[in-house]
Amino acid sequence: MILPSSFFQRPDVVELARDMIGLLLCTHIDGQVCAGRILEAEAYAGLNDRASHSFGNRRTARNEPMYGPGGRSYVYLCYGIHHLFNVVTNREGIPQGVLIRAVEPAWGEEVIRNRLGKSRAATGPGLVTKALGIDRLRHNALPLDQPPVWIESDGIPLRPGDLVQGPRVGVDYAGEDALLPYRFRWIFH
DNA sequence: CAGTAGATGCTCT
DNA sequence: GAGCATCTACTGT
Secondary structure: OOOOOOHHHHHHHHHHHHHHHOOEEEEEEEEEEEEEEEEEEEEOHHHOOOOOOOOOHOOOOOHHHOOOOOOOOEEEEOOOOOOEEEEEEOOOOOEEEEEEEEEEEEEOOHHHHHHHHHOOOEEHHHHHHHHOOHHHHHHHOOOOEOOOOOEEEOOOOOHHHEEEEOOOOOHHHHHHHHHHOOOOEOOOO
């Protein structure tokens, strides 16, 4: 079933990041339908989180989507090359989000393989968007309960023991906040 | 294997 | 003008 925006509007972004592991990130882009099962995600807690683009209520043209209601996309360009996909969470005005760092192909493996070329798995946030065809210009600030980008649950159970929790990747600049255990990864895949 | 350099462009100071 | 919520290709074992 397609998850409604209300699913992403709950107050605890860290708990939500955990619950998003195992869900399907689906796209219908360039005439191709495909989906990746979410293996890894990180919470970005906004206001009080130095690693977050919206730390201290910082508000710019780039991170504006984070201030919208939960259940929309926030896609931005990193290192000039990679598009990174986030789900905006919480209510309007509370700028939090979940970064999808890794998926494994669930539907449309052929399409995904072609998009990735030499890269093998969609591990790493830049490869997630590459695999699914997501880019910043077309897919930023879109509602995620309808095509071209949506999130589904197919009821595959995930046991708490299947998850590893730890610090986020690539956020050393965030000082103490770099140590927060806001990253979740599914061990088996 | 490990380690590193280079690509690349947008955002904010 | 610096610095990124990164990835690949290439080096040397």
